[in-house]
Amino acid sequence: MALKYALLSCLNESRATGYELTQLLRERMGNVWNASHQQTYRELAKLRDEKCVTFEEVPQSDKPDRKVYAITERGRGDLAEWVNEPSERPRVRDPLLLKMFAGELWDIANLKAEIEGHRIHWQATLDRYLAIESRYFSDPENLPFHYRLQHLALLRGIDVNRSWLEWSDNALSVIEKEK
Template sequence: MSLKFAVLAALHEQPATGYDLTRNFRTRMANVWNASHQQIYRELSKMTEEGLLEVEDVPQDSRPDRKLYRLSDAGIADLANWLTESQGRPPTRDPLLVKLFGGDLVDPESLMAEITRQRQNWRQELDRYRDIEAEYFSAPEQVPFRFRLQHLALRKGIRSMESNLAWADEVVAVLNHEIKSRS
């Protein structure tokens, strides 16, 4: 999958500026797709050239005009076509898992430090996802279908972070056992 379809899906919800899209990718879509400000603007430019987006210049006082992007009919058709295609699972490339494969070559304390840092990241991510859920989906059964689907995507992120934290507890238990046995 490319960034193109994540942008199309975000604009399907509502027209947005590049700034709005960047903010959306950092908040509501954070567990769905990761993209930098520059990547989003490059993609918007390319998609506009391809006729997938329409752009409206919105005048602003004492600032350059804002560009408001919305899906064109071709963009809607491209997104709808992609939605019907089967998607494979993305390949796993996780440096932490690779470290476990060679972890017996180093002190268990160094692995413990690594897993502790990762746990902290996962905890922060989980807290952020829960904040998004509280802000946007406090009553998910009362929102339109499209937002219930988005809530399910967010729930996947929440469950993934919860699973990562539970798995980290298992790793910590094994590392603690090894550290004690070496004492």
């Protein structure tokens, strides 16, 4: 449902191909919205039908042709309408936390390995977000308002990954004592 608006938000900043949109969601907006490339292409086809986006085919000699999408007035209208409607909190569905409720069924070595594996991922993601911050948002006080809002979204990503790192250290020390 909101994938529509995720794509329109990106296209509202600048035109892009389906491939680039998929990358954007995975990288810069990884802590905000996620979609596979299949989902992205399907949604773009729908947005074309709804006349929320237009596209231009750009032939390339060495690589496959690119379809560069752009937002239309109608697309911007839909986006503005959605933005001003109240939205709900996403529902949490976290398999790792769920596993904490099947305690006595764990092989403790597996539990430790799993948390350590995720820990590496959280550290890498945190580093990535911190790099984005220092590149684009190093002086937040003096940024234009709409960049400040984007910075607020990024701050969530930073905070969430930091707090998972702390949590994993805590969890690992609990496990260590049990061994």
